[in-house]
Amino acid sequence: MSTEEIERTFSGGTKYVLDEELAKIVNITMALEMPLLLKGEPGTGKTMLAYAIAESLRMPLIVLNVKSSMKLIDALYQYDTLTRLNDSRFGDSKRDISNIEDYIKMGKIGQAFVADERAVLLIDEIDKADTDFQDDMLDVLDQMEFDILEIDKTIKAKQRPVIVITSNAKKDLSDPFLGRCNFHHIAFPEPDMMREIVQVHFPDINQDLLETAVKGFYRLREFKEVEKKPATRELINWIRAMNADPDFRVKDIIKGDIPYLGVLFKKSPDYAIAQRAVSRYRL
């Protein structure tokens, strides 16, 4: 570990509450120069972690949102044949038509490689793509280089980016893929942690509201029949909604009259279940 790296260890962002365990994992992953694979329920802050790393280490963040139809080449570079054709027909641009390199555009991984400073590369929801994409991509990330076939040129990473990969799937990724990553599973935050998270987002929140909202939130998460449980994002929006409503009183929640259920439960069957359950129990 070089001195520079020791100085640049990760300790959380302004809007991100980091648990120590995860901080150590991030630091060790950066030191070993390996990608970090994060799994966990939606709303546990997998994606936010990359933003927090970029913010706290003052590195640029490059986000690759993986789509199911995506091919590896899209993430690396694009040969813009259409523009080239257009230029060759009308010839009103400054690009040199005979120079194919002028028509190569870098994809997200390519951008992270050619960036002048070390960047954070977030590869979001890798599980959406098929296995081949995942394995091939890891090869590229392992070698830290790829070829541009059209111009027979190899792009090498100037600075090894910090790579964070997220996956929502409960299902495992392929073995070769896993072999090249460090792995962490983010558990859903405990109530104490959640209180801290809320406080980071609402620094001057009324303590009564915080207490009741968090307590109520965990009660609401307990409904078994619900398909999509409310997560951190929903809680934050819920509190924001209650804060914005001038007629809202904390007492209402305690009485069992929960406002803005729709912010928490977004699927209509879930909403119906929650509404029924809420009218029966009091929080």
Add this chain to the structure above:
Amino acid sequence: MFTEFFYTLRQVGVPVTPTSFLRLQKALSKGLINSVDDFYISSRAILIKSERYFDLFDQVFAHHFKGVELSDPTEFDLSEAAKALLDAWLKDPQAIADALGIDEDSLAHLSPEELINYFLERLKEQTEAHHGGSKWIGTGGTSPVGHSGYHPGGMRVGGMSRNKSAVKVAMDRRYRDYSLAGPLTRTHMGEALKRLRNMIPTGPKDRVNIDETIYQTMKNAGEIEIIFERSLKDKLKVILVIDNGGWSMDPYIDMVQSLFDYSRSQFKDLKTYFFHNTIYDYLWVDPPRRSKPYAVDEFVRIDPETRFIIVGDASMAPYEIMATDGSIHLEERSGRPSIERLQFLADNFRHSAWLNPKSSVEWPYTRTINIIRQIFPMFEITLDGLEKMVTHVMSKN
């Protein structure tokens, strides 16, 4: 360093690779790991690649480093020992009877659980007497972190549980719910069943592939070349047959119900039928099995490529399967034993499977399960079992 730890992990079935172990060594030699807590966190991040193994890892970690501050035997070595015992018992009852000091007759009366409980109690007594909690202290000498420098009360790990040492955190078994043996949740099931999706291009080539068209046109130096392709369709048909009657299925109904809820949204063409205990001449379209019968013979008209999945505990009286007119419902008199009907279905659908909510450990003890297993490949309703089932019904031959 820590090779023993590595092999213990392998032994209990955690897939750890030598490469990742070397990587851990690299981290150690770089001086990144300075305490047992660091070691716990980083070895887990580097060695373990799925939250399903976190629980086992915790157990092994606690087991391996227990010399630091723990003395009672961990659950894991007891259950490992129990498994070995059960195997031995099945092979040679006499020897086990001798070893445990009870005669073979009374041993034969014990159920497997009773036997294991009996054995575990014996083992606990023994462990205390034999090892005296000192067995694992030896690890201290090989550890680079130096156990002498490790203050059991001082170092802390974990964002939420700040008052626990790594070993205690490991002992917590926070990841029990994620382990393979853990209870199956709806999301797990949905994930496994999603694998059944099977998109194949069908029909005429009537869709313009714009990307490919542009690309080929460019390659043709601007001469327009239009590329057509077939559209993708999910061809997979699934028939799900659920045992929803009788007392024997009651404990599993919740589990089966959630499986059923999921499968409904999972495929385009899914038909669900119901039965009680086993299949005779009719299956039922309605869950109360009263108004809409469906003759089993009709299944010959259905595409034999349909995936046929039966969910049931396959536990009943043997005559219900073997005897003609074996049904416990008086109105179901067919003159043919159920086993023939099952065989007929298995012959008709090449891709069939039987999902059993009972744990596979219990299967050998139920006669009807053994009979049915000879007809349908049987799988447990666990994440593992579902995956195996899906691989089985998705295989081409």
